[in-house]
Amino acid sequence: MLSDKASPERDVLARLSSEYPGWRIWRSRRGDRPAGWVATNLDPSSDRAPTLYADTPGDLEAQLADPPPRWAAPFTTAGAP
Numbered sequence: 001m002l003s004d005k006a007s008p009e010r011d012v013l014a015r016l017s018s019e020y021p022g023w024r025i026w027r028s029r030r031g032d033r034p035a036g037w038v039a040t041n042l043d044p045s046s047d048r049a050p051t052l053y054a055d056t057p058g059d060l061e062a063q064l065a066d067p068p069p070r071w072a073a074p075f076t077t078a079g080a081p
Contacts, residue, residue, distance in 0.1 A: 009034070012057045020064045022046075028053075039064055046070065 009027070016025045016039075023039040037060040039052040048067040054060035 016057065016061060016064065023064060025060070041067070
């Protein structure tokens, strides 16, 4: 759970989540400490990258504004035996 000192971080996460509703935005962790900023694409059929990672919220927001293309086709089990 984030402490009161982390309120600015919560505000940034809330703002990014509001401005980019097609993404789940969260902080990764290294042990018990926050690490990078991550966005997971909520649309599995999107032609944009499924996951974005950055060291700062500004860098993540730049990626969210213009996400890179997906490198491969989405995984599917359609037609699987």
